Amino acid sequence: xxxxxxxxxxxxxxxxxxxxxxxxxxxxxxxxxxxxxxxxxxxxxxxxxxxxxxxxxxxxxxxxxxxxxxxxxxxxxxxxxxxxxxxxxxxxxxxxxxxxxxxxxxxxxxxxxxxxxxxxxxxxxxxxxxxxxxxxxxxxxxxxxxxxxxxxxxxxxxxxxxxxxxxxxxxxxxxxxxxxxxxxxxxxxxxxxxxxxxxxxxxxxxxxxxxxxxxxxxxxxxxxxxxxxxxxxxxxxxxxxxxxxxxxxxxxxxxxxxxxxxxxxxxxxxxxxxxxxxxxxxxxxxxxxxxxxxxxxxxxxxxxxxxxxxxxxxxxxxxxxxxxxxxxxxxxxxx
Numbered sequence: 001x002x003x004x005x006x007x008x009x010x011x012x013x014x015x016x017x018x019x020x021x022x023x024x025x026x027x028x029x030x031x032x033x034x035x036x037x038x039x040x041x042x043x044x045x046x047x048x049x050x051x052x053x054x055x056x057x058x059x060x061x062x063x064x065x066x067x068x069x070x071x072x073x074x075x076x077x078x079x080x081x082x083x084x085x086x087x088x089x090x091x092x093x094x095x096x097x098x099x100x101x102x103x104x105x106x107x108x109x110x111x112x113x114x115x116x117x118x119x120x121x122x123x124x125x126x127x128x129x130x131x132x133x134x135x136x137x138x139x140x141x142x143x144x145x146x147x148x149x150x151x152x153x154x155x156x157x158x159x160x161x162x163x164x165x166x167x168x169x170x171x172x173x174x175x176x177x178x179x180x181x182x183x184x185x186x187x188x189x190x191x192x193x194x195x196x197x198x199x200x201x202x203x204x205x206x207x208x209x210x211x212x213x214x215x216x217x218x219x220x221x222x223x224x225x226x227x228x229x230x231x232x233x234x235x236x237x238x239x240x241x242x243x244x245x246x247x248x249x250x251x252x253x254x255x256x257x258x259x260x261x262x263x264x265x266x267x268x269x270x271x272x273x274x275x276x277x278x279x280x281x282x283x284x285x286x287x288x289x290x291x292x293x294x295x296x297x298x299x300x301x302x303x304x305x306x307x308x309x310x311x312x313x314x315x316x317x318x319x320x321x322x323x324x325x326x327x328x329x330x331x332x333x334x335x
Contacts, residue, residue: 041293050304069186076191098245132147165260166260
């Protein structure tokens, strides 16, 4: 196999990951892992205590279910984003994928039923992921530029298909997904948990999952060792798009309509959850469990600030600042 230059894939290759990191994305004794294992859960606990003291309704069962529902879609998108970031890439098109899948699901679902709508929506989302992966691997376009362009293309498609307005008439069986529960747990949250388990098992025990770590940790070494680099990166973008499609189905069921502007904040929030969860933007390091804590952190923070009547604009500022801090820490750890 012909070696692929690191500049071709725009993935950092400066530091080879140790064997333990390739197997599970962990590096013994590193501050980033201590943050993920101790610091972030401690921050989540302190937020729970703080918001409980400032809002009497925060710890109620109903509000906790609301937090779970709000976290479910973000979790699905963030788990998908994790695959791409682990390769050293980035997918800024996840928000537009959510919008496009929402519109296609509503359009097809209204005419042919919920199953057909879900299948069509996921198929369109995965197709976008395939295009992203091909543009990055075969056309050698930087992931930031490739997915930024796709963000615009997918958003334009969603607006054209829907005519710029919401599409209703979704089957009741599909809309009920947002309110149904299993053993008292909302179904959207269960879907997110299933994705978490599958992603964990894939990255930990499957060869392709370990290859994702290897490609992100050292592209040249991965290529020289016979790993099909282009196929691995393509798979990461397809998995990301699939997870974004699942997140779109969750959100579409919640709003009971196809929304061409759905998911506009998800690119920032998903990257923030991934980086806060200890996944390095340089690739090759991090765990899906840490990302789950990152999602929990952002969801609880947003819910608590809402209860305190803090505007959504201020919440965006807080998340942005948290992202800057996390990236700064990651750079200091790496260098």
